[in-house]
Amino acid sequence: EVQLVESGGGLVQPGRSLRLSCAASGFTFNDYTMHWVRQAPGKGLEWVSTVSWNGGNTDYADSVKGRFTISRDNAKNSLYLQMNSLRAEDTAFYYCAKDRVGGGVDYYFDSWGQGTLVTVSS
Amino acid sequence: QSALTQPASVSGSPGQSITISCSGISSDVGGYSYVSWYRQHPGKAPKLIIYDVTNRPFGVSNRFTGSKSGNTASLTISGLQAEDEADYYCSSSASSSTPLFGGGTKLTVL
Numbered sequence: 001e002v003q004l005v006e007s008g009g010g011l012v013q014p015g016r017s018l019r020l021s022c023a024a025s026g027f028t029f030n031d032y033t034m035h036w037v038r039q040a041p042g043k044g045l046e047w048v049s050t051v052s053w054n055g056g057n058t059d060y061a062d063s064v065k066g067r068f069t070i071s072r073d074n075a076k077n078s079l080y081l082q083m084n085s086l087r088a089e090d091t092a093f094y095y096c097a098k099d100r101v102g103g104g105v106d107y108y109f110d111s112w113g114q115g116t117l118v119t120v121s122s
Numbered sequence: 123q124s125a126l127t128q129p130a131s132v133s134g135s136p137g138q139s140i141t142i143s144c145s146g147i148s149s150d151v152g153g154y155s156y157v158s159w160y161r162q163h164p165g166k167a168p169k170l171i172i173y174d175v176t177n178r179p180f181g182v183s184n185r186f187t188g189s190k191s192g193n194t195a196s197l198t199i200s201g202l203q204a205e206d207e208a209d210y211y212c213s214s215s216a217s218s219s220t221p222l223f224g225g226g227t228k229l230t231v232l
Contacts, residue, residue, distance in 0.1 A: 037168075044125070045160070045168065045211050045223040059220055095167055100179075107213075107221040108158050110179060112167035 002026040002111040004096045009116030012086055022079040022096030022113055030054070030074035033099040035109060036081050038092035048094070049081065050105065064090075086120045093117050126151065126212055126224035133230040139200040142227045144212030145193060150222055151214045152193035159188060159197045160211045162226075168211065172197060199229070207231040 008020040020036070036048040049070040050059045058070050069082040079096055094116050097109035127145040134140040144151065144159075151157060159172035170179055172188035175195060187198045195214070199206055209228050215221040 044226045045213075047221045047223065050220070061220070100170070100173065106173075107156065107215045107219075108170060108173040109160075109168070110170045110173075112169070114167055 002098060004098065004111060004113035006094065006096050006113040006116040009094065009118045011119045011121065013122050014087060014120055016086055017082070017084045018086060018118060020081040020083065020094055020096075020116060020118070024077045024079065024096075024098070027098070027111075028102070029072075029077040031102040033101075033105040034072060034079045035097045035099065035107075036070060036079075037095045037097050037109065037112075038090075039095070039115070040089075040092045043092075046092075047107075050099075050107075051079070052105065053103065083118070086118075088120050091118060091120045126214060126222055128210075128212060128224035128227045130225070131228045131230065133232055134199075134202045135232045136202050136204065138202050139198060140202060140229065142197045142199075142210050142212075142229070144195040144197070144214075144224050146195070146214055146222070147193055150216060151190065151195050154214070154216050155190070156215045156221075157188065157190060157195045158213045159186075160213065161206075162209045162211065164208075202231055204231050 003025045005023045035050045051070045067085045071080045096113040098111040100108040100110040157175045160168040162168040175190045176188045212224040
């Protein structure tokens with residue numbers, strides 16, 4: 001069974017940094033592209049970032065480009081999101097999600113973690 | 123790029139069918155077959171229920187049907203059940219391009 005468990009969320013002041021982690025199990029982690037998707041409380045879904053199976057290719061939403069960095073450690077079956085220069089509008093639940101296809105990317109998120117809440121406030 | 127357009131809410135009675143629309147433009151929904159749908163119960167993570175416009179992942183009920191006409195995709199749920207009460211999100215991406223989501227539709231089962 002696929003399991004994705006996020007951690008690292010919390011309350012942080014504007015302008016500060018936070019690093020999210022996602023521990024993966026139940027599948028061959030290094031075969032799959034991985035994503036971060038966020039959801040502001042009571043709002044809709046927003047794709048944030050994607051990293052290829054080997055970490056060689058990354059992509060970001062315009063809203064986080066230059067501030068967030070996605071990475072992965074395949075030896076540890078872990079996905080990360082380094083978030084710098086945080087803003088109030090970054091407040092959201094952050095979900096780690098697995099791409100549906102192995103060896104490629106189709107931006108269909110077939111497994112999700114439970115989410116971790118990031119609150120940016122002074 | 124703007125979010126895809128979904129109705130804020132729909133409702134139906136148990137056993138009935140409902141359809142949720144998802145409107146985009148020719149460069150997303152209309153131009154490609156990369157449309158997906160997610161269901162999200164309160165306090166839970168989203169779940170993929172339709173991909174590639176019409177395909178259901180293994181284990182998803184055949185009561186869920188996806189379709190597309192022009193720039194509008196649709197999700198039809200037949201034989202409504204209480205457990206179908208949830209938020210539904212569409213998503214679309216151009217070929218290997220980053221995805222857009224709709225604003226979400228709250229389904230109420232009366």
